[in-house]
Structures are given as structure tokens and as C-alpha cells.
Amino acid sequence: MQIDFQGSGLQGARPPPDADRQRMMWINADRVLYLGLLGEPTVRCFGGFSVYLSLRGTHRICVDGGDWQDCAVSVVPPYVRHRIVSGERMICNLLVEAETVDVAALPAHLRAGRGAVDAPAALQRMREALDILRRADNRRYASTAAFDEAFFGAPLRTRALDARVQAVLDRIKSDPNGHVSAQECAVAAHLSVSRFLHLFKAETGSPFRSFRTWQRARSLLYYVTQSSNLTDIALDAGYPDSTHFSHSIRQVYGLTPKSIFAGSRKLALYASGAGVPRLGYH
Template sequence: MDDQAREVGHLMLITPERVFYAGLLGRPRERCPGAFHVYVAIKGGLHLATSDGRESYGDLVVTMPNLRHTIASDYRSAICVAIEPESVRVGALESYARQLMGAESQVFADRIRAAYAALARRQYSDDLSNAEFDIMCFGQALPQRVLDPRVVRAIARIGKFSGEPVTAADCAADASLSPSRFLHLFKEETGISFRSFRAWKRARHLLHFANQDINLAHLAQDIGYPDSTHFSHSIRRFYGLKPRAIFSGSRDLAIYHSSGSFTAAAAS
């Protein structure tokens, strides 16, 4: 662990629509997470290569949701801030990426490092809202997306991860729509298919347990994977690491949870 990581510790704060992670990146293998990612170096710099041919080096780099990329750090530890795209107004993330990588890139990097130190001292509330999280990390709140109430309910159902896996048919029935009409509505509102959205949220839910000594086969079943092979393939696709590697590298990781405000903005 590098000097600053030792000083404030490896940690992860998880809210329903935000994640702040400071810890090991693991080997630089291709990953394709479903969230908007802002990577910040704790020391040195970061090397980013994306599937669309972009390569960059700096102490702050940004990737859009569902973009395959490889990230490597000069030091073993780095900071990653993740934002769920369905929680932000359409087009805002593209605009914000340009701002983060623009003339004030260093200011944003320093602010995120300061947020790291503040989180290590537990200087946040247990019900940290999206706006409070954004202000802590970026100095401003990102504009919230307003979703159809039927899609809001479906997202909430997916996010419970209890009992049988949520299906599109279940959500369609709840919305009083045919499955095909519901699937169209869901993609129209969120910008991603129901199946892809559910797969990402399932993989994201794994983060809550990353520092626990837990049976991975049982965990896979509990959060809705049909078998261990599917579980391993899915996690590697999103994170570039096998589940066992994630858990092995998270033994010293302090994980904090904040209830936040789960996509409360629904069209009336």
C-alpha cells in the first residue's frame, strides 16, 4: 500500500447511484462497467486506453458508461468515482466529461483527493444524497434525470436483490404494459436495455460484500446468477477481474453504505 493509502486507508462508499472507491486497481485488463467513471491518481499518473482508440495519461481520466477500457496506475492504489447514468439528465455526462478533462482538470483531481481524506475521517452523513455526494467530489450537483414512474418502480425492484431474480415480465405486469411495450419504455427512458441494465446492477451489488469472507458460489446464487461460470464471466466483463481477485484485493477495504435517495425523481 502506498504512503497516502496507508495514511487514510482503502475505502469504498456505496450509495444507490454513486460509488467512491479508493484502493487497488488490480491488473490492467479490459473492463466495461455500466457507470460513468472518474479515475484519479493518488500519486503519479493514470494510463487509459479505450476501445474507441483513445489513449491518455494524467492524474484524472474519465470514461463513459458501457465503454470498454483499460486503466493502469503508476502506483497500486487509485481513486474511482462512479455515477449511475440513469440518475443524470440525458447529455449531462458527456458535457461534464469535457469539463472534468478541461482546463480545470487539476482542480477536480485535488477536490476528489480532498473528498477521499474527508471520507476516511467519516465526514459525511449516513443518508448522503446524490447532490451532496456530487458537491463533495465535484463542487456542484449533477442535473437529475426525471424518469417515468413505471421505470422508477422497475429499477427499485431490480435493486432489492431478494428472492427470485426480477424479470421484464414481472415489471411489465406491475406497469400494466405488455412485455414488449415495457422493454421499449425502459430503454427509451434509461438509454440501455433492461437485460443489460439488470446485469450491471447485479455486478454492482457485489461491491457491498467485497471485503467479506464469503462463499462466492452462494453469493452468486443469492444475487441472481444462474451458476458460478456465468457469475465469473459477468464480473470479469464489468470489472476486468475475476470475483476471487476482487475479494482477495479488498481484505483491507473499509466499506461504508449510505441510503441516499434512489431515483426519487419521477415524472408526474
């Protein structure tokens, strides 16, 4: 385990009595771990591999309009619409950004998962990693590799990308609220727009516009503990107005921004790396 405990001595300790009420999120540019309220989302659609983990019982998931499935752990591929209902008040959701991993080398339950997965060893590992994290004083992983080691047993192999596409990804992820266009990226890559868009999708598996939309919506997670006016947050996050902001966020998360912020009031947020706005975090 490569999380920095800073001498906390809590790795083998019993969880505190209020452990089930400890809501938290750890986020960097490549991964997200959310432990908190699910709410009542409608259809949602994330741009990364999404792993849902029930803390003790089960949840129900419906992927791309298919049948509802009951399970303790489920996986949804990137950009696939789904619905989820939890049998518990809180749930754990892990997000792995698709462009950061070699899909063919992913663990089987991630690579082939589409809804409920039967992976008891993976379930046990993830629950144990989550338990250690919840009992730690310093809830930060030193790196993406350290996070992967804890929850997946080893660092996930990175995807080898064309240098021109990698430069675009780095640019967008370092400033997800910016308004970089395909035209600008094509010029920087010395390609025509059509050739750039084709190359981007071939390399990342995602259309350029979908990736940019997801990164902007994902950046909202850095703001959820802030008390600012939602209109101001919409502008800070790169949306032209509050109406567009509300519609776009609901399309991704299945919840309105108001509901997301209401459910995050007691959330402890730990953010690091590229793309973090200059806000006051733990």
C-alpha cells in the same frame, strides 16, 4: 461539505502516516467511491459514469480500443469498454449511476469525457474531497446530494423519468440480486413487452437486460469484505452457479471474483441505502 464528521475534528488535520494504505469504499444505490488496489484488469465495462482519479501521479487509459492516454483524471461513459493501468499502487474510482442524472446538465468533464480529461479545477476539488474523507472518523455521506456536493461542487441534477420506468428501477435497485423479468415489469407497467423495453431504453439510455446485468454485478461490491465461500456469494448475488458468476464478473470488472476478493482483504466498506444486503458493515 455535508459528510457527518460526528465531531471528529479531523477536517484540518494532517493525514496519519499510513494514509496511503487506507483502502475504503463508500457505496449507496446511486454512487460508489472506491479507493484501493487496481490490480491488473483486462477490459472492463461499467453501467455508470466512471471517473478515475490518480492520487498524486497519473494513470493510463484506453477507451473502446482507442489510443492509450496518460492523465491524472479520466472519465468513461456508461457501458463503454475500457482498460486502465495505474502508475501508483492505489487509485480512486467514482461511479455515478447513469439513470440517476440529467446527462445534459452534468459538469462538462463528466458529460463530454471519454478518456483523459483536462479539468484542473475538478481534479483539485476531487482530490481535496477525497483527502477530507480519508481523514474523517465517520466516512459516510448523509445523502447522494452530499456526495455530489463534495466531489462535483453541487448536487447533480436528477433525471426526470416516466413513473412506470422509475418504479421498475426502484424495484431492481432495491433487490439487485432478484430475478425480475421484462415480462413481469411490462405487466406491472400495463405495457406490452416490446413497448416496455422501448420505453425503458428511451428513458434510461440503457437496454433493460444490460441494466439488470450491471445492477447484479454491482451488488457484488457489497460482499467484497465477506469471508464466505465464493460459491455461496454467487448464489446470494443471484447467479445460478459459480461458472456463470465468474464469467459475468470478469466481463464487468476485468478481474475474476477471486482476484477482487483478494484485493479487498484490507478494505473498509461503508454501505447505506436501498439494495444493501443484510451483512455486517461499518
